[in-house]
Amino acid sequence: MTNKKLILQIDFRSGLPIYTQIVNQVQAQIASGILKPDHQLPTVRALAEELRVNFNTVARAYRILDEARIISTQQGRGTFITESLPPKVTERLRREALEALTQRYLSEALRLEFSKSEIRQTVNDQLKTWNEANEPKK
Amino acid sequence: MTNKKLILQIDFRSGLPIYTQIVNQVQAQIASGILKPDHQLPTVRALAEELRVNFNTVARAYRILDEARIISTQQGRGTFITESLPPKVTERLRREALEALTQRYLSEALRLEFSKSEIRQTVNDQLKTWNEANEPKK
DNA sequence: GCAACATTGATACATTTAGTACAATTATGA
DNA sequence: TCATAATTGTACTAAATGTATCAATGTTGC
Structure with missing residues (x-):
């Protein structure tokens, strides 16, 4: 069981939007294999609380990742890493x-x-x- | 809790640009310990209204202080004092x-x-x- | 006087936060 | 089983906040 906790480091001074930082880091961890397919990500509210950020900001990041087919957000269920991407994309x-x-x-x-x-x-x-x-x- | 209100005295006749006066006084108050790390500064608009100046002028002062790593401006969040640095970097x-x-x-x-x-x-x-x-x- | 520059002002914009309501799913318990 | 509650993502509006860009105004040096 790969129940690894998602660890993100947000730099509030970097100038990069918070939602972009979340997108980048989740992407990177998936591409590197730290996060594996079917792994469930934290809920938007849980991650928001941990990062001390509004849950809309996390939801925005998740939406971007979802539109990129990197994760799959499912209302009422949660958010999951999608099946393995084509190696070229990875x-x-x-x-x-x-x-x-x-x-x-x-x-x-x-x-x-x-x-x-x-x-x-x-x-x-x-x-x-x-x-x-x-x-x-x- | 150090919820001290930022008090600045602008001299409109001094010849010194307003943004320079803001920079100097904030710097001085941080150096003297009146303002402490993580303290949130007034918003550019609030301070501008109080000083009766354009908020762009305050924004300019904040940008200078940000570039000097003295404060940290964060879009959508606010402006905060950073950790104090030693005056002389060896x-x-x-x-x-x-x-x-x-x-x-x-x-x-x-x-x-x-x-x-x-x-x-x-x-x-x-x-x-x-x-x-x-x-x-x- | 005038050209170049610095300062300030006006305006539109991006980001974050907040709040609320809602739909879909899951968990709970009678 | 079924009704209900809790969880989870979605959608939307509004406001707060800093940013970017350009225009207007003032200052300075020639």
């Missing part, structure tokens, strides 16, 4: 997720006036550390 | 800030099961784009 979502995540990171770092070489260096250093830490993964 | 703190930012980025990317080479590739690609986009900065 791959696209995965790539978009990484690009969005990276863009947020870089724009923040550059705004704080870190140089591109500093950033590159830090990313490489930390990746190397992670290499040694948990490389043999499956 | 080189060590600078480095720690970048490392923390990078760690958050990488742990999220790795949680989504992106490979280290994918991440490196995406970071480098986007850094290159940024190079061309806004490198010649006057």
Whole structure:
């Protein structure tokens, strides 16, 4: 049973609309396989309470994901991940997720006036550390 | 609960732009501890009405303070004081800030099961784009 | 004087919150 | 079984809030 709890991190200062952040993160977790088909998402009201956000905002995110056929919202029942998407779609979502995540990171770092070489260096250093830490993964 | 009302004194004859006076006084009140982190500031319209100025002028002051990371403006929600930063950012703190930012980025990317080479590739690609986009900065 | 710039104002817009009502489904209990 | 309540998503309106863009006005330097 994959009863994993949905964990989202909303950044209220990012400038990105909250509903967009929810859409992006759910998409990313589905594309990455963290959320699997038939998995039930939190109710709009429960997720709204957890994120300290109005439930209409969550409903808007769910509606967008539903229209994209990524989740299936069912009145009176709940919200579920749809059957596995075509690999091509999954791959696209995965790539978009990484690009969005990276863009947020870089724009923040550059705004704080870190140089591109500093950033590159830090990313490489930390990746190397992670290499040694948990490389043999499956 | 620190529900202190923001009180500003604008001098319309001082020659200083109104938005500058707002910026200075909010900054001063935060520095002196009158306004504390997470405190919600008046809305641009409420403060504008109180000061008898256009709300765009208040919005401009808030935008400047937001860009300086002193406050956090959130569309549809309001404006809040951010955590106070040390007045002088040392080189060590600078480095720690970048490392923390990078760690958050990488742990999220790795949680989504992106490979280290994918991440490196995406970071480098986007850094290159940024190079061309806004490198010649006057 | 005038051109360039800064400041302020006006207007339309996007986002979030709030509230209410409703339909569909599920759970409960007599 | 059946009636009722609770849960869940949907729809809609209204208001609050910050944002973007351009126009009007004021200031400054030549």
